[in-house]
Amino acid sequence: MKRLWWMALLPLTAQAADDFAAQWPLQLAQGDAGAYRVVLDEGVYRAAYWRDLRDVQVIDADGRPMASAVQAAAMPTAGPARQVALDWFALPASAATTAGGDLSVVVQRDAGGNVVSVRNSPGSAGAAKGDPSWLVDLGRQAGQVQALRVEWEGEPTALDLGYRLEGSDDLRRWQVLDPEVRLVRLRNQGRQLSSDRVVLSTTLRYLRLVPLQREGAPPLRALRGELAGDAGTNDWQWIELAASAPDTNVPARFRYRMQGRFPVQRLDVAMPANTAVSWNVSSSDADRKVADAAQAWQARASGWNTWTLQEGERRQASAPLELGRETSDRDWQLQAEPAVAGTPAPALKLGYRPGSVVFLAQGRAPYLLVAGNARAGVRESNLEPMLAALRARNGAQWQPAAASLGESAVRAGNKAYAPAAPARDWKNLVLWAVLVAGALAVAGFAVSLLRGRPPR
Template identity: 60%
Template sequence: MIKRLLVLALLPFSAVAADDFARQWPLQLSQPDAGAYRVPLDASVYSAVHWRDLRDVRVIDADGKPVASVVYAAAVPLGGAVRIAPLQWFALPAASVGGDDDLSVVVERDTAGKVVSIRNSVGAAPVAGSADPVWLIDLGGEAGKLHKLLVDWSDAAATLDLGYRLEGSDDLRGWQVLDPQVRLVQLRNQGNELRSNGIKVESGLRYLRLVPLQRSGAPQLQGLRGEFADAVEVGDWQWQELQAAAGGNGKDGYLYRLQGRFPVQRLDVVMPPNSAVSWTVSSRDEDRTRADNGEPVWQTLTSGWNAWNLSQAGKQQRSPSLETSGIVDDRQWRLQAEPGAVPAAAPALRLGYRPGSVVFLAQGRAPYLLVAGSADEGKAQAALDPMLAALRAHNGPQWQPAAATLGAGAQRAGDTAYQQAEAPRDWKNIVLWVVLVLGALAVAGFAFSLIRSSRAEKKET
């Protein structure tokens, strides 16, 4: 009896865990021995995932064991070849920098904001006894792409050790300190040379200026050059077109639901012909902050966005799509029209995204499967980014792992995978209590048998 109870108590430890992913896709490898592969994600994968960061997207081998992989929710631009180009720069007297730091009164710009001339400008060669000039740089359309600023002196053999303050601005009025002290060094000694003429730049501001920290000492400036690394976009735009839910209207807004965790980065509204409406676009999700009534809070993505559709001579012209400030992966969306401008019919909402990818290593036995969709929190992904960065540094910035593609998707565990797993029971304590109870029962039974035998002996005497 006791053995039978112990066996029943230990049965939970031998139970096999259920499959916890909703869907699966076979992976087809372009090269059998590449070692590392990259598989783009399609809409069916985004529709299956549960978590925002796609932690429930994994690659497993033929034995069902997970392999080292990393998931990129959206397409990551690749670094292009480094290029160096001359920069447009101007020399300003040091006295022009001070007070409220408003250079707009001395700088003349065209309608595009390009600096064309400066009043009271000075030459590149400092006059004896005068203060070192301030250098103003207009990056124009290259703003945000500059990685390093290179300073070239007319006298390559001059000895110098100069300090500058790097500042940036978008309007020539308000200036931000990007680096309080940069050193420009050019030294020679017994055939050895120490040269540092590069300044690292981490800013998207259009206008830069170098303000000298010393009164004098700078030789004539030959020019300023910029080191750029253009990003190469990967992946074409994909679109999800949503229809308004029943019951929506122009007053309260049209409601839409996105079936999946798509990395939305562009918005588009398909308007009826010959219409124009300004919209406020909002999104929300069940896992975001909730209001007092328990409803998720709407976050406004844009307001006053004018969308239009003009039909003329049999041709239609539409307003361009709008780019969001970042990735939005909410499921619920809302369009609200400005008062008095409700369209004749509910518009369609189009959400654009660039598909991400999964990079994995060919561990274990092939063939491999991509699985997705699980309420389980999962484990941390493999740290493959350092390895991929080293391979791109060695093979070129546009290097990519070998290609892999998704086969036809199939159901795996289905909707049960989206159910939160019950908290694990502490079977160790349960078994311990069972053993203690059974031991107590055994002791009580032994004591009861002794009492019965003792009574039987007294009756016989």
């Protein structure tokens, strides 16, 4: 009877060990996709216990785990190139006859260095006949323009022109950036070959395109600058932490505690208006086992200068700090340098890009995403080779069908964060039991011998 009672407890113990703190119902965009991808939200990261999110899983209606893999957020890709109109001016053919030569025209600029007019110098004999050179003022886009786009008047059907590309910062000293760039537009049997783009790789503000041929260029209608498209950054999420009680031993040192396992990649602070403070940033976590508690703190940044400036209704602030590599440490520390007593405690803002979970619909629907289990073991995922093969076959941008999180609900609650009881060493217990039993047997045997001795 005792043996049956002990065996009845085993399933209950195993079920409790596999339970999680919270759960979310999954809503599938397609009912028969086979593979799905669900983006994690703040609630999932707050519930997670382990750094590698091993306790974030997908289960079916019967509670069985599905084949799944946690994936970090994909790197943002640059959007399409943007074009901006550039200021350009036609120069007479005699303006620059030699490579890197000075201009033989008078260029008028405003206080900001912007070219406003170009005219022949008083000593010049007049403009020589031939194709003009072009003076381009990149202005504030200097160093950002990746290419020039040439637009002709009348859209000519056939041309093949060569230009020498030069650059300068003061309109006096010029350096050759490319000895020959070709602008081509040809047609043959209904097909067109066109090259109206001049690639740039310079931070110089002023450019000059000097024709290599005497004449033949059609009138120029416009010059546009091609800027790199902005990377998709609209998926950044932020959590804000308030400082704990200030450290009375070290002035201007503040500590923060984060709940959950967020993949932090950026830092920012919220400070009062018109302040400027430099910080040393470090982080720590209880799972970092070291002999000395002070060594548990890992430096993240040194001399990070933050500032805010309020000008009427306009407020400006320093840019967030890029960590370079993500971390999910729970404890954070800001130390002002120099450590001035009375430094206000800023709110610490942690930026992250949410990852996702990819899973296969193997069991019976509906499916649940569960998170938060201090006793979850390491899981090996076999999905990565399959996902890599599907992206190679269907394109790098291929993704499984979408799934979304429903409203969260408590599953096991805080009980799921209780660490597993330390495993008992049954071999040692059995050995000690045998030794004690043997000692008792020897003692009993000795007592029986003493009682059985005949009197003298």
